[in-house]
Amino acid sequence: MATAAAGTLFIEQAYDRYTPADHEAWRRLYKRMQPRWERYANPKFQEGLATLRLDPEQVPRLSDVNRFLSPRTGFCARAVAGYVPAYVFFDSLRRREFPTTITVRPMDKLDYLPEPDIFHDVAGHVPMHTDPAFAEALVQFGRCAQTAAGVADADKLSSIIRALARFFWFTVEFGLMRCGGELKAYGSGLLSSYGELEHALESAEVQRSEISLEWVIHQSFAIDHYQPLLFIVEDFDHLYSLVRQLEQWMKDGRLDHVAPGEPAISTEDLHSFLLAGAGQRG
């Protein structure tokens, strides 16, 4: 996918190819999540689920999802074949297109899969895209990636991409928010994980801190176990203001030397930014 330009990135969702086992996996994933969503998901996610009218019994068709999603925020879920280089992924958000994995995890891996599948992407991410304030924060994040592509120095750019990846991880994927006197999840990595959603909000082993941009951009994470540290935003206007701050810090050079560590930036991801930058510079 390294050469995927926006025009060739997206594929058709060949819906007839889903097997009875795929639908059964979706059904099981959805059914057991429902009570946990009711308990732990933020209200905007719950409203989003209702808006999208996802079928608990069947793998969703993206065309059906988009009929209810696009009129709300202009976002649409678009099928991709697999890994999307970081710049291409972030820039799609700027265009309100969400690169969406369409494969279903195998039945023997319902609990955990390191890579996204359609349950993570459509049941975990897409309901959040129905909320206008959250959608604006995502679009603004996509603009940050565009600004980052203007940095030609590969070492600085690697640091900036690491900062962007950490920010995305600790907000869009694993973020918590305050709702009245309670904490709720809005991060899609949490909202698509039966075990981790409860763990994130109940376990005494998890440190839950008010979000600090300074902390997040320097904070490593590992993807192969439950997150021991999570960050809390007040609401999605707060999230939006953090994305603006992130971009300003980038412009000020404050992301040029973030702490080393995870995530490692792949050559493919780095090149996706360099290529976009070369395109910007003409």
Ligand SMILES: [Fe+2]
């Ligand atoms: Fe995700």
